[in-house]
Amino acid sequence: MRPLALAAIGTLLLVIAEITAFVLVAQAIGWPWAVLLGIATGFVGALLLRREGMRAWRRFRAAVNEGRPPGAEVSDGLTGLLGALLLLTPGFLTDAAGLLLLLPPVRALARRAVRGATERRISAAAAGDLFGPRFVKAQRADPAQPAPNFSGASAGPGGVAGAPAVEGEVVEGEIIDPHPRRP
Numbered sequence: 001m002r003p004l005a006l007a008a009i010g011t012l013l014l015v016i017a018e019i020t021a022f023v024l025v026a027q028a029i030g031w032p033w034a035v036l037l038g039i040a041t042g043f044v045g046a047l048l049l050r051r052e053g054m055r056a057w058r059r060f061r062a063a064v065n066e067g068r069p070p071g072a073e074v075s076d077g078l079t080g081l082l083g084a085l086l087l088l089t090p091g092f093l094t095d096a097a098g099l100l101l102l103l104p105p106v107r108a109l110a111r112r113a114v115r116g117a118t119e120r121r122i123s124a125a126a127a128g129d130l131f132g133p134r135f136v137k138a139q140r141a142d143p144a145q146p147a148p149n150f151s152g153a154s155a156g157p158g159g160v161a162g163a164p165a166v167e168g169e170v171v172e173g174e175i176i177d178p179h180p181r182r183p
Contacts, residue, residue: 011019015055018091025092041095048102050079071131075114 056077065068079101086098100106107164119127128134 013091014091018093021092022105028125033039040090041087041092043088045084045089045095045098049081052077052084056080067130069128069130071115071118071127072111074130075111075118076107078114082110083107106159 022034022038025037029037056073059073060070060077063073075175083098083101086101089098094152101110115131119131122130
């Protein structure tokens with residue numbers, strides 16, 4: 001099925017779910033209160049859209065001016081703007097999703113998802129420029145030990161059996177050891 005058809009079906013299902021949720025809320029609290037609540041969340045969404053947009057822009061500019069990679073600020077700003085847009089969109093289900101995106105733990109998860117999706121779609125060099133270097137765990141091989149068995153038969157999940165894990169920074173395929181061995 002084509003992406004446009006899937007988007008149309010998803011939108012139709014969302015509209016049906018929103019109408020159902022509105023009717024259920026209206027029956028529970030009354031129609032005038034349900035309408036007032038819908039208008040209030042739209043107003044709050046408009047205010048948050050302005051605030052989140054300005055905040056994201058300021059943080060982006062600060063990162064660029066300081067020479068830091070702006071990826072974290074961009075992904076955080078996109079998450080906040082999406083939450084505000086969902087609040088602005090009429091409907092209680094989108095309002096609930098928007099409120100969740102404004103909570104710090106959920107926002108952090110969404111920010112990581114935005115970063116992961118972005119890193120999968122762009123080159124490693126561009127991801128490094130946008131988000132900064134990736135931090136990975138690597139194991140240092142003992143020169144006295146035989147070469148690691150890549151079939152995983154005797155080595156642990158990370159490589160050489162018994163080798164201590166070393167945290168380092170990967171920059172374009174190189175492992176930069178923060179604590180190099182001294183002879």
